[in-house]
Amino acid sequence: DGGITQSPKYLFRKEGQNVTLSCEQNLNHDAMYWYRQDPGQGLRLIYYSQIVNDFQKGDIAEGYSVSREKKESFPLTVTSAQKNPTAFYLCASSKPGALGNEQFFGPGTRLTVL
Amino acid sequence: QQQVKQSPQSLIVQKGGISIINCAYENTAFDYFPWYQQFPGKGPALLIAIRPDVSEKKEGRFTISFNKSAKQFSLHIMDSQPGDSATYFCAALHTSGTYKYIFGTGTRLKVLA
Numbered sequence: 280d281g282g283i284t285q286s287p288k289y290l291f292r293k294e295g296q297n298v299t300l301s302c303e304q305n306l307n308h309d310a311m312y313w314y315r316q317d318p319g320q321g322l323r324l325i326y327y328s329q330i331v332n333d334f335q336k337g338d339i340a341e342g343y344s345v346s347r348e349k350k351e352s353f354p355l356t357v358t359s360a361q362k363n364p365t366a367f368y369l370c371a372s373s374k375p376g377a378l379g380n381e382q383f384f385g386p387g388t389r390l391t392v393l
Numbered sequence: 394q395q396q397v398k399q400s401p402q403s404l405i406v407q408k409g410g411i412s413i414i415n416c417a418y419e420n421t422a423f424d425y426f427p428w429y430q431q432f433p434g435k436g437p438a439l440l441i442a443i444r445p446d447v448s449e450k451k452e453g454r455f456t457i458s459f460n461k462s463a464k465q466f467s468l469h470i471m472d473s474q475p476g477d478s479a480t481y482f483c484a485a486l487h488t489s490g491t492y493k494y495i496f497g498t499g500t501r502l503k504v505l506a
Contacts, residue, residue, distance in 0.1 A: 312494075321498040337493075384438065
């Protein structure tokens, strides 16, 4: 089955620790994205990548880092510099083009800082 | 100019009624307008999408109405059901641009049984 997988589903972190969220897609999509969602709020873009080995900051990139070494994978690291990291994190992918621009989302990772 | 303004923030509709959610944009370069449905604790899923060369698109009980001159688009849910209770997001994309989707702030819909 094609789709996006995120792991883990739930993640707990102590203050001051870095943590990495996994995102993998087997849709052969060029573009991948990370969004943050706080309770009852909308989607805020953290980082996005249009192609392997390239990525751009979104609206709230401070305290986060990403890499895009493979087309299928776009891991997000939440660093200790992120002051309020407790949130629901969503990964997405898309293959923009004339035939379609659908953006698929993964199931999300809920991060809680203890 | 990159914003997409969505209203209302929340909506309560009786079962069988029509739910209407509105979005407005400024950037005339946007040329793809999707709507997403999100249930609590889940990732958003594409519901329906439209391009500006048509004024309306219907899929089952869901219809997008698009007004290019007013730079507005709306989602209509006919015969609303309790199972439609979710958060709905509109979005916009410039397909020849940066691949960056611009999302509205979301509408929390509750359909009463």
